[in-house]
Amino acid sequence: MKRREWLAAAATLSSIAAVGGLTGCAAPVLRGTGDLGVVIGRANGTLYLVDTSTRALIGEVPGLGDLSHASVVFSRDGRYAYVFGRDGALTMVDLLTQRIAKRVMQAGNSIGGAISADGTLVAAQNYTPGGVKVFDARSLELVADIPAEYAPGKLSRVVGLVDLPGRRFAYSLFDADAIWVTDCSDPKKVTTQKFDGIGRQPYDALVTPDGRHYIAGLFGEDGLAMVDLWADQPQVRRILGGYGKGQEPLPVYKMPHLRGWAVAGRRAYLPAIGRHEVLVVDTDSWQEVGRIPVAGQPVFVMARPDGRQVWVNFSVPDYHRVQVIDTQRQQIVQTLEPGKAVLHMEFTPRGDTVWISSRDANRVSVVDTQSFATRARLDVPAPSGIFFTARAARMGF
Amino acid sequence: MKRREWLAAAATLSSIAAVGGLTGCAAPVLRGTGDLGVVIGRANGTLYLVDTSTRALIGEVPGLGDLSHASVVFSRDGRYAYVFGRDGALTMVDLLTQRIAKRVMQAGNSIGGAISADGTLVAAQNYTPGGVKVFDARSLELVADIPAEYAPGKLSRVVGLVDLPGRRFAYSLFDADAIWVTDCSDPKKVTTQKFDGIGRQPYDALVTPDGRHYIAGLFGEDGLAMVDLWADQPQVRRILGGYGKGQEPLPVYKMPHLRGWAVAGRRAYLPAIGRHEVLVVDTDSWQEVGRIPVAGQPVFVMARPDGRQVWVNFSVPDYHRVQVIDTQRQQIVQTLEPGKAVLHMEFTPRGDTVWISSRDANRVSVVDTQSFATRARLDVPAPSGIFFTARAARMGF
Numbered sequence: 004m005k006r007r008e009w010l011a012a013a014a015t016l017s018s019i020a021a022v023g024g025l026t027g028c029a030a031p032v033l034r035g036t037g038d039l040g041v042v043i044g045r046a047n048g049t050l051y052l053v054d055t056s057t058r059a060l061i062g063e064v065p066g067l068g069d070l071s072h073a074s075v076v077f078s079r080d081g082r083y084a085y086v087f088g089r090d091g092a093l094t095m096v097d098l099l100t101q102r103i104a105k106r107v108m109q110a111g112n113s114i115g116g117a118i119s120a121d122g123t124l125v126a127a128q129n130y131t132p133g134g135v136k137v138f139d140a141r142s143l144e145l146v147a148d149i150p151a152e153y154a155p156g157k158l159s160r161v162v163g164l165v166d167l168p169g170r171r172f173a174y175s176l177f178d179a180d181a182i183w184v185t186d187c188s189d190p191k192k193v194t195t196q197k198f199d200g201i202g203r204q205p206y207d208a209l210v211t212p213d214g215r216h217y218i219a220g221l222f223g224e225d226g227l228a229m230v231d232l233w234a235d236q237p238q239v240r241r242i243l244g245g246y247g248k249g250q251e252p253l254p255v256y257k258m259p260h261l262r263g264w265a266v267a268g269r270r271a272y273l274p275a276i277g278r279h280e281v282l283v284v285d286t287d288s289w290q291e292v293g294r295i296p297v298a299g300q301p302v303f304v305m306a307r308p309d310g311r312q313v314w315v316n317f318s319v320p321d322y323h324r325v326q327v328i329d330t331q332r333q334q335i336v337q338t339l340e341p342g343k344a345v346l347h348m349e350f351t352p353r354g355d356t357v358w359i360s361s362r363d364a365n366r367v368s369v370v371d372t373q374s375f376a377t378r379a380r381l382d383v384p385a386p387s388g389i390f391f392t393a394r395a396a397r398m399g400f
Numbered sequence: 401m402k403r404r405e406w407l408a409a410a411a412t413l414s415s416i417a418a419v420g421g422l423t424g425c426a427a428p429v430l431r432g433t434g435d436l437g438v439v440i441g442r443a444n445g446t447l448y449l450v451d452t453s454t455r456a457l458i459g460e461v462p463g464l465g466d467l468s469h470a471s472v473v474f475s476r477d478g479r480y481a482y483v484f485g486r487d488g489a490l491t492m493v494d495l496l497t498q499r500i501a502k503r504v505m506q507a508g509n510s511i512g513g514a515i516s517a518d519g520t521l522v523a524a525q526n527y528t529p530g531g532v533k534v535f536d537a538r539s540l541e542l543v544a545d546i547p548a549e550y551a552p553g554k555l556s557r558v559v560g561l562v563d564l565p566g567r568r569f570a571y572s573l574f575d576a577d578a579i580w581v582t583d584c585s586d587p588k589k590v591t592t593q594k595f596d597g598i599g600r601q602p603y604d605a606l607v608t609p610d611g612r613h614y615i616a617g618l619f620g621e622d623g624l625a626m627v628d629l630w631a632d633q634p635q636v637r638r639i640l641g642g643y644g645k646g647q648e649p650l651p652v653y654k655m656p657h658l659r660g661w662a663v664a665g666r667r668a669y670l671p672a673i674g675r676h677e678v679l680v681v682d683t684d685s686w687q688e689v690g691r692i693p694v695a696g697q698p699v700f701v702m703a704r705p706d707g708r709q710v711w712v713n714f715s716v717p718d719y720h721r722v723q724v725i726d727t728q729r730q731q732i733v734q735t736l737e738p739g740k741a742v743l744h745m746e747f748t749p750r751g752d753t754v755w756i757s758s759r760d761a762n763r764v765s766v767v768d769t770q771s772f773a774t775r776a777r778l779d780v781p782a783p784s785g786i787f788f789t790a791r792a793a794r795m796g797f
């Protein structure tokens with residue numbers, strides 16, 4: 004074969020490779036997505052991809068911008084992670100090709116988001132401009148824009164956004180003392196139910212695992228605001244009047260995250276604010292029924308999926324520790340020190356392990372929840388949030 | 401280029417195609433597995449593969465043998481379905497390549513199985529020979545054989561096998577009036593805790609969603625046997641003495657499936673045996689607290705994932721109907737007729753739709769659980785069980 008003929012053959016080869024996807028096919032491995040997850044690399048704007056079966060780091064996707072306080076939801080097939088950056092970016096990352104699939108700058112300052120129960124809509128909650136934007140989950144095209152306009156020309160910062168059944172989202176307006184529930188069944192004609200005067204400065208919120216109770220924490224006063232979304236005429240009710248900043252005997256280093264609150268059986272476990280305690284609350288009466296002393300000011304209080312254990316991390320100066328509460332005995336049964344600056348914890352879906360990020364140790368630890376043995380340690384630079392694809396199958400995540 | 405040279409170039413092309421997987425790559429599509437599922441084609445030994453996002457049939461895998469009463473569990477990555485056939489076959493089906501990955505004949509007569517919480521072990525419960533066999537989830541190699549030998553040389557049929565946290569399995573011995581809990585932490589040295597004299601002829605069982613209560617139905621007498629697996633010293637306790645075959649005013653056409661029992665909030669919803677009723681039970685006291693009249697003898701009584709609705713299907717002659725109970729109002733709010741011989745129902749993980757198999761209509765219906773509108777109809781020959789990959793993330797499935 005002559006040189007010219009070789010070139011022709013080579014050209015044929017590469018065009019076949021391009022059409023048939025020879026190169027595109029070699030890179031991404033055919034695999035299931037049910038055991039995938041991501042770790043936020045906060046310092047360098049990178050998403051680290053993990054496999055919870057092999058307990059290993061399997062890739063990284065850089066270029067995601069400001070990931071401080073970033074949060075993540077997943078497409079219903081578990082293939083795509085939607086990353087909400089603090090800088091207002093919404094980035095759709097393909098976990099199989101390990102690349103950015105799509106990215107939009109959707110606001111100036113954003114603080115998280117949610118995905119609708121049917122997986123078709125992704126919603127972002129924004130500080131600037133204050134409101135909620137709703138995107139098509141496949142194309143990231145804007146399908147609904149809901150400014151949080153509570154008075155003419157005045158937009159509130161939005162916090163505590165959660166998904167509800169039926170393409171609905173609930174969220175709180177920090178500057179307007181309000182809770183709004185928006186129905187996006189028809190994205191071209193969204194409707195919003197508004198609850199005003201719920202209490203001063205809601206700063207975060209959660210929905211219970213059954214989607215029934217939406218609860219907002221108040222920064223401007225004691226207590227919490229709750230709506231029973233299953234009621235025929237939902238109304239806001241104040242609960243736990245003693246809960247809040249009015250009573251703390253210690254300086255508050257960090258407001259606890261509400262989204263991490265644990266509901267286990269008939270009890271909810273809440274981080275006390277400014278106290279070294281976890282509060283135990285009856286979910287029927289929403290009255291406090293106990294307090295459990297812990298090693299510091301709790302930040303995340305999270306139930307193992309079966310509710311038999313509740314895991315707690317802490318703010319400065321106790322943020323090198325993690326404690327485990329046995330919900331039967333209502334007491335601490337284990338204290339771990341997985342590395343300095345524990346920022347987040349995530350359970351594998353059936354609760355056999357918990358993954359813990361230690362920012363200053365540049366480490367993610369995989370801990371067996373039965374024996375408390377460390378099963379693996381992953382080197383990740385300054386890890387913060389950890390999110391597994393199984394969240395796609397759960398409400399309020 | 402001469403003919404010989406063309407042939408050489410063509411040979412190079414095809415060897416590259418083979419090595420690089422050009423043809424192998426064209427067939428299986430790179431995709432997430434979180435929205436996949438299977439439907440048992442009982443009449444022809446075929447597994448039908450479905451996509452719950454597009455609500456479509458996407459493939460079929462024949463050659464699975466006798467699939468009457470077949471059940472399915474999934475690998476933790478959601479890629480593989482483990483199908484337990486009535487003929488004793490255990491078949492591992494790759495949902496991405498749509499092929500049988502592995503298949504073993506592991507018993508003469510089998511009735512279902514489970515997968516360990518960490519996804520490493522698959523267990524099958526067998527009638528002949530009576531016992532449990534445990535397999536490596538990747539290789540399907542036998543790693544533990546546990547004959548249900550309750551007296552010298554006597555093996556019991558095994559029913560009601562469920563996974564528990566920590567590589568443990570609970571199951572019932574129909575012929576030995578016993579419940580066994582086997583710990584496979586070390587598959588080479590399994591240990592079994594035995595509960596004897598639990599009541600006559602346990603015929604099926606379930607574990608509550610938190611993995612705490614294992615409950616076996618009794619064929620030989622009234623009532624149910626329950627073990628609190630979280631107790632320091634677990635013991636068998638009899639509950640619901642009025643429940644059972646002793647009281648039925650009508651002939652019992654089909655013993656209801658226990659695995660489908662619905663636990664929603666603090667209540668469990670149970671199919672009455674031989675009565676047109678669903679029983680409501682308090683899960684603290686395990687006392688009956690109500691009865692809801694329904695359209696026939698219930699078979700499956702299943703809660704929507706959020707617990708706000710309970711869906712019920714029926715035995716002959718009412719098996720063309722499905723009814724929906726509102727758990728707030730404790731009454732029927734909807735009656736559907738999705739086709740003759742409704743055999744099974746499966747909710748998408750966040751409960752936006754339910755998939756219903758109508759065997760004699762050769763149809764699977766996808767129903768919106770809010771509006772009750774039928775969103776899609778799939779043509780499947782004689783469909784029975786429906787199973788979605790999200791089961792991999794849940795206990796007791």
